[in-house]
Structures are given as C-alpha cells and as structure tokens.
Amino acid sequence: MTNSIESLLEDLKDGCCSRPFDLLGIHDVTTGPPGSHSPGKGKVVRVWRPDALTVHLINLVSEERVGEMRQVASGLFVLGLDASSPLRCYRLEIQSKEHQSFTFIDPWQFGDHVFNPVFVEPYRSYRYMGARLVNIPAVPGPDVQGVMFRIYAPHARSVAVVGSFNGWDARLHPMQGCDDGIWRLFIPHVSTGDLYKFELRNAGGELLPHKSDPYGFYAEQPPGNASIVYDQKHYRWQDQDWRHQGQQHEPMSIYEVHLGSWRREQAFDGSSSGGFGSEGRCLTYRELANELIPYVVEQGFTHIELLPPMEHPFTGSWGYQPVGLYAPTSRFGSPDDFKALVDRCHQSGLGVILDWVPAHFPSDPHGLGRFDGTPLYEYADPRRGWHPDWQTHIYDYGKPAVRDFLISNALFWLDCFHIDGLRVDAVASMLYLDYxxxxxxxxxxxxxxxxHLEAVDFLKRLNETIYGHYPEAVTIAEESTSWPGVSKPTYENGLGFGYKWNMGWMHDSLEYMKHEPQYRRYHHGELMFSMEYHYSEHFILPLSHDEVVHGKGTLLGKMPGDDWRRFASLRAYYGFMFAHPGKKLLFMGAEIGSLTEWNHDGQLDWPLLAEKSERGNYSRGLQQLVRDLNRLYRKYPALHQSDYDTRGFCWVIGDDTEQSVYAFLRRGGSQPPILVVCNFTPEVRHHYRVGVPKVGPWYELINTDGSCYGGSGVINAGSLSTEFVEAHGYEQSLVLTLPPLAAVFLIPDY
Known part of the structure; x- marks a missing residue:
C-alpha cells in the first residue's frame, strides 16, 4: 500500500477519515511488476468493513458471484479486476466476526452520485441538506434506494453517520468532506423510520457529543434525541381550493393554541358531577383535527396560531427553545399527522400561523451549539452570542450559511406544510445589541x-423572501419597542413584516381594566392612547399566553369585583377589543373565562362550561359572546376593512371622563358605519345622548350585557330613531340606555 492509502486506512481505523472515497469503492489501478516498462491497467474494489470475517462481492446487475475479497489490513478488503470487467454496481455478502451472515450494497461505489453538482435554489437548502430519500440508477440494473446524507460542518476533522441501520457504529459510515464545508454520503437500504445522528470530531480530532440533524424532518422524544428519516413527499394534500388569507382589508381573528394543553384525553374522576381527573395524555394531531378544528370554527375565528410546534427537548419551554427547527414535534404524532391537522384546518376555512423562533436556540449538547467544535451557528463573542435571560445561544446573522438555514426554514414551513404565516418571536431581542x-x-x-445591524438585515431579507414567494402569506412581529417601520415595506426602510403585535395597547388596556370602576375616571386616557399611534404600524391586538403565565393569573382574574362584575368587565373589554381597529388574537381559554392560570401540563377549565351554577352560566355566556363577536366582526366590513385607514375610525365621545363612557364610529368603504358605545362602570346610564352621522332608525347589533351572555339584560330593543338634536358635532343624535359594564354595537337601517 502507498503512504497515501496507509494514511487513509489509519484514519479509518481511528474513526477520523475525512476522504473515504479516495480509498474505497471501485478504482482504476496500474498493474504489472514493479519497474515494468509496459504497465497494464486494471480495477480494484476496496471495501471497509471492520466487523467482517469474510466478504464476497456479487455483481448487482447479473447476480453473478465475482469472487471472495482479500483482507489486506484489519477491516480493509480488496479484490482486483481486469480493466475489461463489466462490474458497475455490486453488493456484498458478509460473514461477520460474530458468525452472522448478511448482505448489503456498498455505499463507496456511489462516489459519482455523491459528488454530482446539484442546483440549490437560494434559501431552499432544506431541499438538499439533511437526510433525503433518493433512488440511484444502477444502469442497466434496478434503482438503488437509500438516503443521501449531507451536513454542514466546515471546521470538523471528520463526520460519520451513526444510526439504527449500522448499530450506531461510527467506523462503518464515515462521510466525505468537501471544500464547501458540506459532508456527504449515500447509504443504501436506509429507509423511512430509521434513526440517525452524526458523530463529529473537531479540528483537533476530539470527539464531540453526537449531534441531531439540523435539517432533520422528524425526531425522537426525550430521553432519545435522534433524528428520524422521513419521506417529505409521502403525504397527499387535500387543500387544493385553499388560498392564503389575512390581508389588511380582510378580517383576522386568531385563536392562539398550545397543542399539549388545550384539551387532554382524561378519565372521569368518579365524582357525582362527572368531573375530569387531573391527569391525562395529550391529544394527537389527528385527534386535535377532530376536536380542536370544529371548536375553533364554531367560535368563529379565522386562524389558529400554534405556539412553536418545532421539536424541542424541554416541554416547559412551550416550544420556544427548539432544537429541531425543521421537525414538527413528535409528541403528538408524525409529520404526516401534523400535515393532516393543517390540511383539515384549510378544508374547514381556517388559516394556520406558527410561532417561529429565529432569535435564539438552546445549548442542549445534541443541538446547534458549537456544532463542529466551533461557534458555527452562534456568535463567538458572548456579548452577541449568548442570551442572558434565556441562557441560550444567539444566531450569527452575519454568516451566509446561518441566514440560509433560517430563511430556508421559514420557506420550508410554507412549502412543505402549507402554513399561512409566521409570527416571529422575540423580535425586540434581535434588534438591539443591548437588549x-x-x-x-x-x-x-x-x-x-x-x-443590531446584521439582525436588521436578516429580518428584511426574511420578509422580502417570504413575500416574494408567497405574497398572500403573513409575517407577524412580536416587537415591544418603538422601533420605526416594523410593518412597513423594506423599500420604505421598514423591516417588511405584514403585522406587528400591539403590546402597548395590550398593556394600557389591561392596566385600565384592573382599576376599580370608580377609579377608572382617573385613567381615562389609557384606553384612548393607542389611537395616537395606531396608524404607524399594521397592528394586531394580542391577548396572548404571556398574559396568563408566571404568576399573572388569568384575564378574568385581572378584572376587579365579584364574579358578576369580573365577567361583565371582561365581556365589555372583549367588545372594546373587537371594535378597536386592528386584527385580533385571543389565547385559548380566554373565551371561557378560565379561573386558573394556564398550566402547560394540564388542560383548560372545560368543566366550567358544565357547571350548573351562576359561574358556569357566566362562562357559557362569555363563550357565546366571543362566538358572536367573531361573527359580527367577520360579517360587517366596517369592523375590519379599513383597520389601517384613518377614515375607518373616529371618536364620537372621548371626554366623558366622569362616567367612563367612550363612543366611536367604525367605517369600511361604502358600507354603513357602526357605532360602538362602552360604559366601563357598573351604573346604568339612562337617556344618554350620542351624536350620529345618519338620520333614521338604528339597531343594536350586539350588547355585551345581554342575558344570553350572562349579563343583566339592559338592552336597547327594537328600532332607535334619531332626534334632530345636535350632539358631538352631528346634527342628529340617539338617546340610549347604556348597560352596566358593557359595550353596545349599533348600525343604521340600510
């Protein structure tokens, strides 16, 4: 053996070979005695199998036995062939040292296919990287089925594939390193469902913890953390008639869901009331499709938004510390099962938005941290690369490979899972270096x-790419600062998001509602302030999971007073929210007035709805109100069509501080306006005059104090006629009875 071959063989033995194809497989060789002036030509087949006692080579096309291979060094088997040999593809019959017999197709014969150049569309690296099921033609024989593995680790000394198909033995499948930093290997016979990881050694040869596939499409649950081979093309979609929805002139009412705790499959606890026990398993994706989707449709929402469904090792992170960014969590089923959930949403008229986390990633050993022994995905400097609040790594947005990994992932969810949009988590933490x-x-x-200029550039590229491919998709920023132009186009120097969460509205309005009604007069401006800046962004009004965790209690618990006042206040608040310009978001459980703070290990307070009590009646009434508000919001263009047009909203009464009354008009195109009047005190206001823009009869569309909602039933029944009494800048006005702690929607006859 030459020194080069000897060196490669030593690397194979040591488990750190970076160029196995230089030694193994079919190679042309020069034959003849040493010093010959007329050397001949031939071929040699070299096979690396350290667990083999004997190896026989068989022609894959003709099935002829070519011969027994000679072991020339421990684990290395060789067979010489004439130059005229027709052998192109072969399989091996092996007698192992444990005296077991098996056959397999040798991976080292496919070098031409492994290194064939493949066009990779920018920001669609997921179509090339990871573990991809492929068929390689063994001309003139049958195709060879297997998996092409590719992994980016430019600073590694060596990389090997280990898995359920090779006994997790890194000696058997070393990968070939290339100048582009991508390691490659095709392994025949590997198929859907096989488990795998990568064994890497750093530049100094030191063994690193086994790594899951950054592009893995499917993953084990803890304590396992292997990636799983998955056929991305297997599922057959049935949502051909679906179109993305959620444009600025359309209604968007989002039901935010944590899949593991919306509802659990639980045994009855044996009590006389037939209540649920405290323990139970999570519903699967397909069970959720059967139960969650009809519920959300019945409640009138247009979209569901899922807390990050990407694979994550720690359940308590709710998905916000993902390791498998390309894999829907297998807690609830397979990727096909998750596709079935999305498919059913679309067939039922629901859009699907995913929470997406490009701001940071956890430090679990099998994850991206120091992936090839260097800070490959994260910034090396902890002042940029380490998040002190979450104890996580921060992506290095300046690296092209990292930008490609993340933007490719965003497109992956839209391409492969038909997702309608992404809500980007923790944008504020990305924008500021001193966050x-x-x-x-x-x-x-x-x-x-x-x-953070590199993060700003990344976010702009992200939004340009998504909207360039999917103009009707939505991207939503969770951004809590006054950064300008978050939802403005990049050509106007904005970040390019479609929408931004209005954290200011959420904070101010909830603070207002926390005050006892008699003190709200001193905080009157807190409900009005949001309209001072509303038109600076395309806002979504969020009442999200963040408001019902970490000791914050529930939305109902934020309302003061006894049960009647708390539920009435919450009903009035929801009425105000649905009337306020901007799209809507409610976290699950808000629609039933949950009594207990959200617990990711439990389920919502569904037993409330079954209670034959006053509180149960209030809960059922609140659920009915949210259902009716959603239907009203979707039916009347005045409530959604001009959310971001200054002509779509105007105050009618904003100065009735003493009585804590607000009135405003919503308009939408040529449609009739809707008058909304809110009374945030428990006092009934009789003979309350409100100026209106249209003469004639007006009707109540909805009144949150209706008895069907658990209210006191103070309503304005039938037709209300305008009087020619000037009020609030209008020549005519209505005289109303304002119910206590309630919002009233009225519309003129047309």
Whole structure:
C-alpha cells in the first residue's frame, strides 16, 4: 500500500477519515511488476468493513458471484479486476466476526452520485441538506434506494453517520468532506423510520457529543434525541381550493393554541358531577383535527396560531427553545399527522400561523451549539452570542450559511406544510445589541449605536423572501419597542413584516381594566392612547399566553369585583377589543373565562362550561359572546376593512371622563358605519345622548350585557330613531340606555 492509502486506512481505523472515497469503492489501478516498462491497467474494489470475517462481492446487475475479497489490513478488503470487467454496481455478502451472515450494497461505489453538482435554489437548502430519500440508477440494473446524507460542518476533522441501520457504529459510515464545508454520503437500504445522528470530531480530532440533524424532518422524544428519516413527499394534500388569507382589508381573528394543553384525553374522576381527573395524555394531531378544528370554527375565528410546534427537548419551554427547527414535534404524532391537522384546518376555512423562533436556540449538547467544535451557528463573542435571560445561544446573522438555514426554514414551513404565516418571536431581542444587557455587557455596532445591524438585515431579507414567494402569506412581529417601520415595506426602510403585535395597547388596556370602576375616571386616557399611534404600524391586538403565565393569573382574574362584575368587565373589554381597529388574537381559554392560570401540563377549565351554577352560566355566556363577536366582526366590513385607514375610525365621545363612557364610529368603504358605545362602570346610564352621522332608525347589533351572555339584560330593543338634536358635532343624535359594564354595537337601517 502507498503512504497515501496507509494514511487513509489509519484514519479509518481511528474513526477520523475525512476522504473515504479516495480509498474505497471501485478504482482504476496500474498493474504489472514493479519497474515494468509496459504497465497494464486494471480495477480494484476496496471495501471497509471492520466487523467482517469474510466478504464476497456479487455483481448487482447479473447476480453473478465475482469472487471472495482479500483482507489486506484489519477491516480493509480488496479484490482486483481486469480493466475489461463489466462490474458497475455490486453488493456484498458478509460473514461477520460474530458468525452472522448478511448482505448489503456498498455505499463507496456511489462516489459519482455523491459528488454530482446539484442546483440549490437560494434559501431552499432544506431541499438538499439533511437526510433525503433518493433512488440511484444502477444502469442497466434496478434503482438503488437509500438516503443521501449531507451536513454542514466546515471546521470538523471528520463526520460519520451513526444510526439504527449500522448499530450506531461510527467506523462503518464515515462521510466525505468537501471544500464547501458540506459532508456527504449515500447509504443504501436506509429507509423511512430509521434513526440517525452524526458523530463529529473537531479540528483537533476530539470527539464531540453526537449531534441531531439540523435539517432533520422528524425526531425522537426525550430521553432519545435522534433524528428520524422521513419521506417529505409521502403525504397527499387535500387543500387544493385553499388560498392564503389575512390581508389588511380582510378580517383576522386568531385563536392562539398550545397543542399539549388545550384539551387532554382524561378519565372521569368518579365524582357525582362527572368531573375530569387531573391527569391525562395529550391529544394527537389527528385527534386535535377532530376536536380542536370544529371548536375553533364554531367560535368563529379565522386562524389558529400554534405556539412553536418545532421539536424541542424541554416541554416547559412551550416550544420556544427548539432544537429541531425543521421537525414538527413528535409528541403528538408524525409529520404526516401534523400535515393532516393543517390540511383539515384549510378544508374547514381556517388559516394556520406558527410561532417561529429565529432569535435564539438552546445549548442542549445534541443541538446547534458549537456544532463542529466551533461557534458555527452562534456568535463567538458572548456579548452577541449568548442570551442572558434565556441562557441560550444567539444566531450569527452575519454568516451566509446561518441566514440560509433560517430563511430556508421559514420557506420550508410554507412549502412543505402549507402554513399561512409566521409570527416571529422575540423580535425586540434581535434588534438591539443591548437588549437585557447592562453597560459593558454589549458591543456597539460600527456606527457606535445599539442597533443590531446584521439582525436588521436578516429580518428584511426574511420578509422580502417570504413575500416574494408567497405574497398572500403573513409575517407577524412580536416587537415591544418603538422601533420605526416594523410593518412597513423594506423599500420604505421598514423591516417588511405584514403585522406587528400591539403590546402597548395590550398593556394600557389591561392596566385600565384592573382599576376599580370608580377609579377608572382617573385613567381615562389609557384606553384612548393607542389611537395616537395606531396608524404607524399594521397592528394586531394580542391577548396572548404571556398574559396568563408566571404568576399573572388569568384575564378574568385581572378584572376587579365579584364574579358578576369580573365577567361583565371582561365581556365589555372583549367588545372594546373587537371594535378597536386592528386584527385580533385571543389565547385559548380566554373565551371561557378560565379561573386558573394556564398550566402547560394540564388542560383548560372545560368543566366550567358544565357547571350548573351562576359561574358556569357566566362562562357559557362569555363563550357565546366571543362566538358572536367573531361573527359580527367577520360579517360587517366596517369592523375590519379599513383597520389601517384613518377614515375607518373616529371618536364620537372621548371626554366623558366622569362616567367612563367612550363612543366611536367604525367605517369600511361604502358600507354603513357602526357605532360602538362602552360604559366601563357598573351604573346604568339612562337617556344618554350620542351624536350620529345618519338620520333614521338604528339597531343594536350586539350588547355585551345581554342575558344570553350572562349579563343583566339592559338592552336597547327594537328600532332607535334619531332626534334632530345636535350632539358631538352631528346634527342628529340617539338617546340610549347604556348597560352596566358593557359595550353596545349599533348600525343604521340600510
């Protein structure tokens, strides 16, 4: 053997070979005695199988036995062939050292296919990387089925595939390193459902923890963390008639869901009331399709938004610390099962939005952290690469490979899972270099500022790419600061998001509602302030999971007073929310007035709805109100069509501080306006005059104090006629009875 071959063989033995194809497989060789002036030509087949006692080579096309291979060194078997040999593809019959017999197709004969150049569309690297099921033609024989593995690890000394198909033995399948930093290997016979990981050694040859596939489409549940081979093309979609929805002129009412705790499959606890026990398993994706989707449709929402369904090792992170960014969590089923859930949503008229986390990733050993022994995906400097609040790594947005990994992932969910949009988590933490850092703990940008310029560029590229491919999709920023232009196009120097969560509205309005009604007069402006800046962004009004965890209690618990006042206040608040410009978001359980803070290990307070009590009546009434508000919101263009047009909203009464009354008009195109009047005190206001823009009869569309909602039933029944009494800048006005702690929607006859 030459020194080169000897060196490669030593690397194979040591488990750190980076160029196995230089030695193994079919190679042309020069034959003849040493010093011959007329050397001949021939072929040699070299096979690496350290667990083999004997190896026989068989022609894959003709099934002829070519011969027994000679072991020339421990684990290395060789067979010489004439130059005229027709052998192109072969399989091996092996007698192992444990005296077991088996056959397999040798991976080292497919070098031409492994290194064939493949066009990869920008930001669609998921179509190339990871574990991909392929068929390689063994001309003139049958196709060889298997998996092409590719992994990016430019600083590794070596990479090997280990899995259920090779006994987790890294010696058997070393990968070939290339100048582009991508390691490659095709392994025949590997198929759907096989488990695998990657064994890497750093530049110094030190063995690293086994890594899951960054592009893995399917993953084990803890304590396992292997990736699972998955056929992305297997599922047959039935949503051909679906179109993305959620444009600015359309209604968008989002039901935010944590799949593991919406409802659980539980045994009855044996009580006389037939209540549920405290323990139970999570519903599967397909069970959720049968139960969650009809419920959300019945409640009138247009979309569901899922807390991150990407694979994550720690259940308590709710998905916000994902390791498998390309894999829907297998807690609830397979990727096909998740596709079935999305498919059913679309067939039922529901859009699907995913929470997506490009701001950081956890430090679990099998994840992306120091992936090839270097900070490959994260910033090396902890002032940029480590998040002090969440104890997680921060992506290095300046690296092309990292940008490609993340933007490809965003397109992956839209391409392969038909997702309608992404709500991007923790955008504020990405935008500022000093986010949650004290002086001296962060490094200014090149201009001396605190803006994270690389993250800003990444977010712009992300939105340009998504909207370039899917103009009707939506991207939503969870951004809590006053960063300008979050939802403006990038050509106007914005970040390019479709929408932004209005955290200011959420905070101010909830703070207002927390006050006892008699003190709300001193905080009157808190409900009005949002309209001072509303038109600066395309806002979504969020009442999200963040408001019902970590000791914050429930939305109902934020309302003061006894049960009647709390439920009445919450009903009035929802009425105000659905009338306020901007799209809507409610976290699950808000629609039934949950009494207990959300627990990701439990389920919602569904027994409330079954209670034959006053509280049960209130809960059922609140659920009915949310259902009716959604239907009203979707039916009347005035409530959604001009959300971001200054002509779509105007205050009628904003100065009735003493009585805590607000009145405003919503308009939408040529459709009739809707008058909304809110009374945030428990006092009934008789003979309350409100100016209106149209003469004639007006009717109540909805009144949150209706008895069907658990209210006191103070309504304005029948037709209300305008009087020619000037009020609030209009020549005519209505005289109303304002119910206590309630919102009233009225519309003129047309």
């Amino acid at each position: 949650s850092r004290s002086e001296g703990e962060w490094e200014p940008n090149v201009h001396g500022g605190n803006e």
